[in-house]
Amino acid sequence: MWRRICVELETTPTHLQWLAPFTCSTGPDGALQRNKQRGAKKNKIRKTGESKRHPCPAVLEHFDQQYSEELGDLWARARAVLLDPPSWQYGVMLNRFSSVTDITQILLSQGFSSLLSQADVPELSRNDASTVSNSTHQKGADTLSHPCSSKCRPEDFRLLPCITSHPLGQPRRSELPLRLPRSSLQCYIHPRPLRFPSQAHRPGQLKQYYLLNAASLLPVLALQVRDGDTVLDLCSAPGGKAVAIMQSATPALLCCNEPDPHRRAWLAKTLESFLPPSLSSRVMVSAQDGRSFGKSEAGFYDKVLVDAPCSNDRSWLHSSCRHQGQQRLEDRAKLPVLQTQLLRSAISAVRPGGVVVYSTCTLSSLENCAVVEAVLNDFPGAEVESLWEEIALPLSKYFAFISRPGHKRLDAKPSPCPPTDAPSCSHDKLGILVVPQPGKTWGPMFLSRIRKKG
Ligand SMILES: C[S@@+](CC[C@H](N)C(=O)[O-])C[C@H]1O[C@@H](n2cnc3c(N)ncnc32)[C@H](O)[C@@H]1O
Secondary structure, three states, rough: HHHHHHOOOOOOOOOHHHOOOOOOOOOOOOOHHOOOOOOOOOOOEEEEEEEEEEHHHHHHHHHHHHHHHOOHHHHHHHHHHHHHHHHOOOEEEEOOOOOOOOOOOOOHOOOOOOOOOOOOOOEHHHHHHHHHHHHHHHHHHHHHHOOOOOOOOOHHHHEEOOOOOOOOOOOOOOOEOOOOOOOOOOOEOOOOEEEEEOOOOOOEEEEEEEEOOHHHHHHHHHHHHOOOEEEEEEOOOOHHHHHHHHHHHHOOOEEOOOOOOHHHHHHHHHHHHHHHHOOOOOOEOOOHHHHHHHHHHHOOOOEEEEEEEOOHHHHOOOOOOHHHHHHHHHHHHHHHHHHHHHHHHHHEEEEEEEEEEEEEEOOOOOOHHHHHHHHHOOOOOOOOEHHHHHHHOOOOOOOOOOOOOOOOOOOOOOOOOOOOOOOOOOOHHHOOOOOOOOEOOOOOEEEEEEEOOO
């Protein structure tokens, strides 16, 4: 199998071989692309300073139509965030392979705090968590109703309220505590939209951190990579989640796949900037169409991440001109077909008992729950696992997740919904959705975890 993978790797020109000597001067996190500055700046935070960007009228009109129908009042607040780049927050994911260690102190002294520390996550038992959600929903606190498809009534949808303290005293010792999965992944966030400076590449030195939308880490947490796993990152460029996977654990193999040559070059640079050469035998770059893995590598992987090509609401809203906006809207209509094919391929590529995480950075239910629903219909041996108590509840202090009360039984087995023209939007059944809101501007991010039965 190793041989086969190696052969399938592109016969790479030297600039694509990520273990080639460090020569790149551009970074993976986009910010560096914009900041052409050379040399690392002093670690000084600044306001995001995003210049005023104008939304593309055609895309905004399309979003208004679709999302006010799907999300109701929730859309007005998400819209306000998406239209206001200076309000966007940035996460700082630390690089555990960098030998420079002063960064945590600097972040803490500047008001950043650890997103994934276990310390500030309330320790709730499963029963308590259920009680908290139900009782808060009954009270109607911090809720926003939003209409969706014909299957859902507007009042069915609410924001998951913040859980900031344990409402019922100490959890019962005998019950499993509600905690984030253990991970060596470290990310620091600030309550305000302050951005840490991006780092230029320094030859021979790994970057210390990666700037990102912290919601991007949720699919990686959901993937639960363990040491020794064989992992496929099916749509990998520019490589933020691949780097996060390598922060979480040491897989036996991480295959990073990206068919687009320019984006693959960017991916290669990211890997080169964040991973030491000693990991070269474990991390590989592949150039296939992701739809082919289901046949070429059937049943090989323990874990597959499908961070699918999607509408990317944040960036598409700010399309540079009307023509680009129109083109993207045309592409948007075709995406669910590609996404469905990629997810099918991923499920075929995973071994029985293995898991696939499907994620997008759009709010569109057609690219989210409708894709998962369609694929589940083809794979009776696959089932969605709830991410509610594992991810949404522990992190509700930081992210605005939406929920549908009454469908949140923590022990409920999700079942595929009957095929329908209208998406069902059962985010709690088919996945979880982070909706940007003022003060919690992370997202959009949809994620769903599917296990292939053994
Ligand atoms: C949302 S981006 C992935 C972001 C990446 N996972 C990260 O965290 O940095 C989706 C990627 O899928 C790639 N893509 C498009 N069509 C694909 C296909 N048929 N197979 C695999 N990847 C594809 C795109 O070129 C793009 O780089």
